Amino acid sequence: DAGVIQSPRHEVTEMGQEVTLRCKPISGHNSLFWYRQTMMRGLELLIYFNNNVPIDDSGMPEDRFSAKMPNASFSTLKIQPSEPRDSAVYFCASSFVLYGYTFGSGTRLTVV
Amino acid sequence: QQQVKQSPQSLIVQKGGISIINCAYENTAFDYFPWYQQFPGKGPALLIAIRPDVSEKKEGRFTISFNKSAKQFSLHIMDSQPGDSATYFCASTIIQGAQKLVFGQGTRLTINP
Numbered sequence: 001d002a003g004v005i006q007s008p009r010h011e012v013t014e015m016g017q018e019v020t021l022r023c024k025p026i027s028g029h030n031s032l033f034w035y036r037q038t039m040m041r042g043l044e045l046l047i048y049f050n051n052n053v054p055i056d057d058s059g060m061p062e063d064r065f066s067a068k069m070p071n072a073s074f075s076t077l078k079i080q081p082s083e084p085r086d087s088a089v090y091f092c093a094s095s096f097v098l099y100g101y102t103f104g105s106g107t108r109l110t111v112v
Numbered sequence: 113q114q115q116v117k118q119s120p121q122s123l124i125v126q127k128g129g130i131s132i133i134n135c136a137y138e139n140t141a142f143d144y145f146p147w148y149q150q151f152p153g154k155g156p157a158l159l160i161a162i163r164p165d166v167s168e169k170k171e172g173r174f175t176i177s178f179n180k181s182a183k184q185f186s187l188h189i190m191d192s193q194p195g196d197s198a199t200y201f202c203a204s205t206i207i208q209g210a211q212k213l214v215f216g217q218g219t220r221l222t223i224n225p
Contacts, residue, residue, distance in 0.1 A: 101146070
């Protein structure tokens, strides 16, 4: 298995632009998590899905952030409009009932 | 009740020494306590995990010690090596719950050769 696949690995965008981050979870995993990592705040859970349904989005910082999981093999995290304070590394993780809880390699987002 | 407090923030250990990282949790319902290791440019990876029915779990040079009454658990790295230099995160959750891991703030470990 190729693990959790995230794209792009790096994204540089201008303030105000729309940014879409993508994630392909491990086949057979039924939970998917989006995290944001910064030096100041560490690892923050933004949202997670169970069987493609959003369960808890209380970590989404504001309405500019949205996430979708149209099927079991794909999820997106969108920021519109992006701001410099959104610069961080965004991780996607997937699991099956906590077993095999696996992170992707992350997307480093820079908003200038 | 959902917090997990991790210390120290950073740690420098000489090669061959013992590295110790501590975590404390608040929610007594937590019943799964993993440790994750993260290298620069990579996502966190599961290192070792423990359930509260045992007080210690060992895998190679890595040991988790668990104190249920004190609501604390720690990671011990024996014979620390430069390749162990990484950021370590403790986490906690309820297995039967929503699988939401609550992470500590992380410890940046440096092993000097």
